[in-house]
Amino acid sequence: MKIPFNKPYLSGNETRYIAEAVQSGKISGDGLFTQKCHNFFEQRYGFKKCLLTTSCTDALEMAAILIDIKAGDEVIIPSYTFVSTVNAFVLRGAKIIFADSTPDHPNLDVHQLESLITPKTKAIVVVHYAGMACDMDAVMQIANLNHLFVIEDAAQAIDSYYHDRPLGSIGHLAAFSFHETKKYHQW
Numbered sequence: 001m002k003i004p005f006n007k008p009y010l011s012g013n014e015t016r017y018i019a020e021a022v023q024s025g026k027i028s029g030d031g032l033f034t035q036k037c038h039n040f041f042e043q044r045y046g047f048k049k050c051l052l053t054t055s056c057t058d059a060l061e062m063a064a065i066l067i068d069i070k071a072g073d074e075v076i077i078p079s080y081t082f083v084s085t086v087n088a089f090v091l092r093g094a095k096i097i098f099a100d101s102t103p104d105h106p107n108l109d110v111h112q113l114e115s116l117i118t119p120k121t122k123a124i125v126v127v128h129y130a131g132m133a134c135d136m137d138a139v140m141q142i143a144n145l146n147h148l149f150v151i152e153d154a155a156q157a158i159d160s161y162y163h164d165r166p167l168g169s170i171g172h173l174a175a176f177s178f179h180e181t182k183k184y185h186q187w
């Protein structure tokens with residue numbers, strides 16, 4: 001028997017909503033459903049400002065542009081992640097400093113972070129692998145002490161929490177993914 005890599009979550013309303021969007025005459029984005037998405041995330045999780053992009057990959061690239069990554073800037077990124085996390089910063093000319101995982105978890109080992117920081121470091125990117133939170137208190141403390149941006153790659157972490165704080169609300173910027181392999185359910 002062939003076991004599929006994933007089965008996308010379908011609520012049953014998808015085709016009805018697609019038809020509604022098409023019939024609304026606004027099919028290039030930024031219509032009713034875009035607005036519903038923005039409102040849902042801002043209200044439910046208290047995110048200050050949400051912007052729907054075409055993918056998490058695009059959102060990560062926007063994050064790199066927004067923090068003004070330039071050639072020669074160093075960005076600390078976990079070595080265990082999807083390629084988009086790294087590519088977003090490589091495309092702006094950053095030098096990537098890879099941070100290893102802890103011995104017993106794929107998430108980055110915060111104990112190494114300080115030793116990876118140099119005068120050229122501009123940002124730390126954390127990845128909450130499979131929706132499991134990184135140690136954000138430690139990450140934010142180190143980042144604030146060193147005046148660094150923190151980007152949360154929360155692609156796999158919608159509706160996941162660090163203590164009682166939603167992932168994606170702790171760093172300076174965050175990106176989520178709606179790729180069909182990600183965990184979704186009916187709220």
Ligand SMILES: Cc1ncc(COP(=O)(O)O)c(C=O)c1O
Pocket residue numbers: 055056057058081082084085127153155156176177178179
């Ligand atoms: C950790 C991580 N970052 C980024 C991405 C990219 O997400 P998307 O497919 O929405 O561009 C993924 C998804 O594959 C991911 O798992």
